[in-house]
Amino acid sequence: MRTKSERLIERARKEFRYGKSDELRIVRQVIRAGSEESERGELFEQINRLLGKGRHAEKGYRVRTP
Amino acid sequence: MLQPVQDALKESLVNVLVHVPVGVLIVVFVGYVVVSMVQILRSDQTEFFRGAIKTRRDHQLRSLLEKVKEEATALSALVPLFNFFNAELADLIADLGDRPDSTSERITRLYNAVLAGVTQVTRSPGFHRAAILLPEGPGGTLPLGLTRSLHFSSSAQQGLKFDSNSIPGRVFSSGEAYYCQDTEKDRYFQKNPQSTHTYRSFVCVPIRVRGRNLGVLLVDAVPPDAFANDDINLLHVFARYAGVLRQIELLVEYSVGEVARLENEE
Numbered sequence: 001m002r003t004k005s006e007r008l009i010e011r012a013r014k015e016f017r018y019g020k021s022d023e024l025r026i027v028r029q030v031i032r033a034g035s036e037e038s039e040r041g042e043l044f045e046q047i048n049r050l051l052g053k054g055r056h057a058e059k060g061y062r063v064r065t066p
Numbered sequence: 067m068l069q070p071v072q073d074a075l076k077e078s079l080v081n082v083l084v085h086v087p088v089g090v091l092i093v094v095f096v097g098y099v100v101v102s103m104v105q106i107l108r109s110d111q112t113e114f115f116r117g118a119i120k121t122r123r124d125h126q127l128r129s130l131l132e133k134v135k136e137e138a139t140a141l142s143a144l145v146p147l148f149n150f151f152n153a154e155l156a157d158l159i160a161d162l163g164d165r166p167d168s169t170s171e172r173i174t175r176l177y178n179a180v181l182a183g184v185t186q187v188t189r190s191p192g193f194h195r196a197a198i199l200l201p202e203g204p205g206g207t208l209p210l211g212l213t214r215s216l217h218f219s220s221s222a223q224q225g226l227k228f229d230s231n232s233i234p235g236r237v238f239s240s241g242e243a244y245y246c247q248d249t250e251k252d253r254y255f256q257k258n259p260q261s262t263h264t265y266r267s268f269v270c271v272p273i274r275v276r277g278r279n280l281g282v283l284l285v286d287a288v289p290p291d292a293f294a295n296d297d298i299n300l301l302h303v304f305a306r307y308a309g310v311l312r313q314i315e316l317l318v319e320y321s322v323g324e325v326a327r328l329e330n331e332e
Contacts, residue, residue: 009146016154016175023178024216027186030150034143047135051128 008033181216192287237270248290266290
């Protein structure tokens with residue numbers, strides 16, 4: 001299944017290819033899509049856990065501080 | 067008569083030998099403790115008295131971790147943007163033979179996207195303008211003209227030329243990036259007499275391909291010292307994209323010229 005960010009990037013590429021939108025708007029769209037995607041991955045999950053954020057903290061797991 | 071004198075002497079001796087050193091020791095100890103307490107409050111030190119006392123400074127580590135996360139998030143958010151440029155450049159090269167008619171328009175759009183990327187990824191505040199300066203002299207020599215630009219006024223686009231005495235001209239000749247932290251203090255900076263706005267800092271990065279300087283990427287900002295090292299490093303990446311685009315543009319110009327020449331010969 002495609003993620004929201006992948007869909008956003010694909011739409012931005014289509015708009016770019018067919019000249020439907022301003023380049024500045026397209027670049028902003030791609031960067032926004034990247035921000036959506038950027039907190040994925042194990043490292044971010046670990047940092048969120050340490051900071052007491054994210055799903056582990058919400059579920060009431062014991063949050064260890066460094 | 068001797069007894070009181072003896073007592074007085076004994077008392078003063080005790081004072082000198084016991085009370086004064088003990089007092090001094092107490093003052094030194096209390097001073098050390100006070101200084102250490104000030105250190106605890108003011109620094110991020112976690113060990114005191116040679117490691118005998120260890121403090122936990124969770125709030126500092128947490129704020130540091132937040133900062134690291136913020137940096138990492140901002141950097142990883144750029145990956146799709148670079149993927150976007152890579153994919154578009156690859157498609158452009160692949161389509162060179164199939165759809166040459168649309169090449170020039172796509173190159174222009176990609177240049178614009180590079181300039182838009184430059185202004186968007188620079189995280190320092192300051193109403194950034196960006197431009198790609200290409201040589202307008204015979205055989206790719208100076209002066210540099212404002213060939214592609216974003217947020218520059220139309221008069222600036224036509225009138226701005228950079229010769230060998232200007233900072234972009236020097237960057238083009240030397241191939242080394244230049245960061246002008248404050249235009250009012252920079253002795254090499256020459257103010258544009260027609261300019262209505264003041265931009266106090268700017269960065270010039272050479273556009274290089276295989277050691278050859280093809281142009282200069284220029285980004286400026288209203289406040290002085292507006293660019294961080296990370297921003298300048300990112301500008302080098304965008305200068306590489308601009309370099310590849312320029313190379314493709316030159317290739318297309320050359321092939322169009324060759325085709326015209328062959329047609330004339332026939």
